Amino acid sequence: MxxxxxxxxxxxxxxxxELKKPIADATHTLSEISFLVLRLQLENGIVGESYLLSFQYSPAAITGAFKDLLPHVKGYAANETGKVLKKLDDLSEYFGNSxxxxxxxxxxxxxxxxxxGKYLNQPVGKLLGTYKDKCNIYGSGGWISYTIDELIKEVTDYASRGFKAVKIKVGSPDWKTDLERLRAVRSAVGTEINIMMDANQGMTVPAAVQLARAAQELEIFWFEEPIHHQDFEGYRMLKQQTGISLAMGEREYDTVPLLQLLQRNALDIWQPDLLRIGSVEEWRESAALANSYHIPVLPHYYKDYDVPLVCxxxxxxxxxxxxxxxxxxDKPMLVKDGFAYPHQGPGWGFNFVDEFLNEIKL
Structure with missing residues (x-):
């Protein structure tokens, strides 16, 4: 019916x-910052929208996945998210659900x-319930490919906009280079702003231990993805030998690695990626598991979705x-004095502007 x-x-x-020149972390060089934008039209004319961060990677693979799955969602009601998740899991199982x-x-x-949310004329965050009306936000970037001047310009810009924390890429061939860059950032932003470091899995355990110990004088807030995300024992050793707070999760498609790290007391911050973990429901399930171990959640990248979820x-x-x-x-998120505020419009509260979209024929 x-x-x-x-x-x-x-x-x-x-x-x-816009990307004026390529940027790089310890494991990737990005020549393009691009997004795939999906629009689902309901029988009543309402359009639900989502996007994912794609860069230049595997365009045929991800569009092929959409081509395979999208025809099977026709006819489902917008609120039947669980039914659709089950249907799409069944379709993907043979070649893998990750x-x-x-x-x-x-x-x-x-x-x-x-x-x-648009049908109910309510923000998604209100549909999920509210614990808080705003949340902390940190400025990310600090690419390894930046010169020192470019690095300082970025972090001081964040500071001038009211951000209270910045994250810097590490994982250079020599960890001492990372240390000097971190020292330059600390000197530029002072002691009132937290500094985090992110190796994007690009370090060995010994190098990560050396950097973590040497950076103690800089009061690094936490160390993200220092080593390969499946080296659970490596995370345990790094935590035991340095005491530094460890953050991880953006590469995970389920909660198995989260549980492995929790059982080893090797994780301090859980960072789920909404697109990789697979759904709003699974994002929240992972957050609940982290909460059962008293671990905070600070997700990866998608602030316009993550702020209402975190709240x-x-x-x-x-x-x-x-x-x-x-x-x-059409409606960039309100960020003020180091806090981000959920969009107040129905649904997720924002949409891509048509003039910036180029249709992909499926």
Whole structure:
């Protein structure tokens, strides 16, 4: 039986942010900052929207995943997110439920939540319940490819905009180079701003131990992905030998690594990526597991989704900020004095502007 909130059609688009020159962390060089934008149209005309961060990687693979999965969501109601997750899992099981299939599945889920919120004329965050009205936000970047001058310009810009914390990339061939860059940042921003460091899995355990010990004088707030994300014993050793707070989670497609680290007392901050973990529901399930071990949640990248999600859980402590989509959407998020505030419009509260979208034919 057809309902006004059933999914009728879908379209996929690409949008690209300005990037003046390539940027790099310890393990990747990014030549493009791009996004795939999904729109699901309901029978009543409401359009639910979502996006994922794609860079230049595997464009045929991710669009192929959308092409495989999207036809199967037609006819489902916007609020039947659980039914759709089960359907798409069944379809993807043969070749694996992680990887590109989970990204596409998550984008569908996020767009369904957007459509459901728009139908009810309520923000998604209010549908999930509210623990707080705002959350901490930190400025991210600090790319290894930056010169010292570029690095200082970025962190002082964040400071001038009221951010109370910044994150810097580490994982240079010589950890002493990272230390000098961190010292320059501390000198530039003073002692009132927290500094975090992120190796993007690009270090060995010995190098990570040396950097963590040497950086104690700089009062580094936490160390993100110092080593390979599946080296659970390495995380345990690093924690035991240095005492530094460890953050991890953005590369995970389920909660198995989270549990492995929790059982080893080798994790201090859980950082789920909404697109990789697979859905709003699974993001919240992972946060609940972290909460059962008294671990705070500070998710990866997607601030316009993550702020209302973080505000809906007891252990949400903050979000990561990049400005990449701000020029491409109709209502950039309010960020003031080191805090981010959830969008107040229905659904997720923002949409990409049509003029920046190029349709991908599926």
């Amino acid at each position: 057809t309902s006004s909130i059933n999914i009728k059609d879908f379209k996929l688009y690409k949008a690209t942010a 990887g590109v299939s989970k990204w596409a599945r998550a984008a569908i889920n996020i767009a369904m939540w957007d459509a459901w 809906s859980i007891p252990n949400g402590v903050g979000v990561e900020s990049f400005d990449w989509i701000d020029p491409l959407i």
